[in-house]
Amino acid sequence: MKLFYKTRERQGKQMSVVREKTNGRISALKSLLCVGLDSDPEKIPKLFFEYENPVLEFNSSVIRATSDVAVAYKLNTAFYEARGIAGLQDMEKTLLQIPDTVMTIADAKRADIGNTSRMYAQAFFEHWSFDAVTVAPYMGFDSLEPFFAYSDKLVFVLGLTSNKGSEDFEEQLMQNGQPLYRSVLEKVASWSRNGNGGVVVGATKSTLLQEIRCAVPGLFLLIPGVGAQGGSLENAVNFGVDGNRQSAVINVSRSLIYPSGSFSSIDDYERAVAREAAIIHAEMKRVL
Secondary structure (H helix, E strand, O other): OOOOOOOOOOOOOOOOHHHHHHHHHHHHHOOOEEEEOOOOOOOOOHHHHHOOOHHHHHHHHHHHHHOOOOOEEEEEOHHHHOOHHHHHHHHHHHHHHOOOOOEEEEEEEEOOOHHHHHHHHHHHHHHOOOOEEEEOOOOOHHHHHHHHOOOOOEEEEEEEOOOHHHHOOOOOEOOOOOEHHHHHHHHHHHHOOOOOEEEEEOHHHHHHHHHHHHHOOOOEEEEOOEOOOOEOHHHHHHHHOOOOOOOEEEEEOHHHHOOOOOOOOHHHHHHHHHHHHHHHHHHHHHHO
16 A cells, blocks of 8 residues: 555645655656546446456556656546445555556545544545545635645645536636635635645636636646647646646546547557557647
């Protein structure tokens, strides 16, 4: 099992261990690629169903095909929770396949009253030992403090998301004339401990991404929406990174893990995924 970091009692000026290791990998590879393991049994190639555990075999193949260029893997927990105990076991076993040098993100979007959030934080940061988790901000600091208390981890707060419904709340103007998401950015910057604060900003909002990065230069950005959702990879790289060309990861899920075509073997499938990952990586290197 991966090492986890119990840091709730630690104070100091050191940077989050997860942030440091991820930025080190970003610099070494010239990559911001976060591979989204949204592993849907209805979409994975049929050849994986020849195995006793098709989802785990599928995840293992994606990891083998991409681990040389990936700086993070994001597991959308809904795809595992929907399958009950078997799905959660797949999630746990998948984590064991990911190299320790690569950040693991639980895309769980949790938050609740403090005592409940404390249990959520313990589940994702201790039991499953994820490096990072996504959370929702709208119950305020007491619902997120248990996550930020793990100062060696990364906490990605929903900021400005890619979905159409972001207009309903996130983009609504407050009395001060600023959209609600700007208030979220300011709060997250103040809550961050040892640089463990981050925000989720959709790549489809590229016209605002540069403005957001300028507003919160010290936060780590998780940028979904490239690929199947149509966000610009070049803009996501250019506008998402900080002054050191670090502190951002760009998630690609469906367009990477479900390449078009049919596959005669797992090796054939892995070659197709690796080709797509190499194309994405080459573009990132060009822009970085």
